[in-house]
Amino acid sequence: MIGLFKRDLALAVRAGGGFGLGLAFFLIVTVLVPFGVGPNTGILSTIAPGILWLGALLACLLSLDRVFQLDWEDGSLDLLATSPLPLENVAAVKALAHWVTTGLPLVVAAPILGVLLNLPGPGYGWLMASLALGTPALSAIGTFGAALTVGLKRGGLLLSLLVLPLYVPTLIFGALVVTRGAAGLDATTPLALLAGITLATIATLPFAAAAALRVNLR
């Protein structure tokens, strides 16, 4: 498991792995928003929580089709399926690697982008907390979607159609945490619900992803 995790990390970080692409996308989305809605700082600070969460979500989505696609093409997924490691663990490790390469950088970069969008002072802690707790759910759900569409020629667009509706609860609670936090209110209730969603998806979706992978490898 650890070997697989290291291998996935190495593949993502080295040239052509697409590491940082999600981060750059996140940056560009955030920079483009003021061009769309105008440089009014009042408006920007009200919509900042939503924009930051939406940007993080889209950045996660962008790198999802790489989770299984390359391994499927060169046959290493078949090797993983025949190895003694259960496919459920493979799916969980893939989700973890995806989170470390996309989710974690987003958590670190989000406060800087929050400054650009004039996010109110008390919001920063809540922003990092909600992204840290919420992005693992995005990775777990996304890995399931990637497993569903791995065998398809043009799965990318379909993947977003399948995965985005599943992101709704995470997005709602995540953005709500930051909105309430930025307004100076207590945001522990949505944060707890967000953590609940994350834990539930981590616990259950690797099984669904493994089931989908087995069908696709048949």
Added chain:
Amino acid sequence: MSFWEYANPRKFMATSAMLLPWVATLAALCLITGLIWGFFFTPDDFRQGSTVKIIYLHVPAALMAINAWLMMLVTSLIWVIRRHHVSALAAKAAAPVGMVFTLIALFTGAVWGQPMWGTWWEWDPRLTSFLILFLFYLGYMALWEAIENPDSAADLTSVLCLVGSVFAIISRYALVFWNQGLHQGATLSLDAEQNISDVFWYPLLVCIAGFVLLFVALVLYRTQTEIRVRRLKALIAQERMA
């Protein structure tokens, strides 16, 4: 005599061919009676005027939009557990019907909301969850279309349907948390003495029955079509082999 003998496509085809004209005729009768009764022979509401009459389309369509997904969930489970092909095809057949019912509910709701709430659309939990349900239907149908191997398609869409059901329920409650609603709460329940005034209630019941029968008829018909398509493909494949 067991329920499972309908897993045999031949048996299913025979029984559904026998049932279909009856169900379809009954559905047409119920819908014609219910809608004409509801539209022309019920009084206008005290405050809402004649716009209240849209409930004869809105309520049954919304009801069946959710129940269609529920039926797909059950048939998907049957496919996953017992691997009866008819069951998977019934789920496939029900999806577009459910999607259209969702659209009808959304559209009639918008038409009613414009004069009543003063807006075509409101980000209310109920409205939004129906929009999300619509997206789920779209994704489900797109996945069926995208996969060539019919067995893999049935498997993967079943998994999607199971996961999607859970997320649909979570989304529903997350949305309540997210925004206070403008939509009224549930009016109809099975254990209430009287839900709404009888003059509205009886035509509504007839309309609901009509929509249920319409759904059953359409699903039977579309499942028959799917089975025929599957048979045709098998015949073509045989021709090629020979």
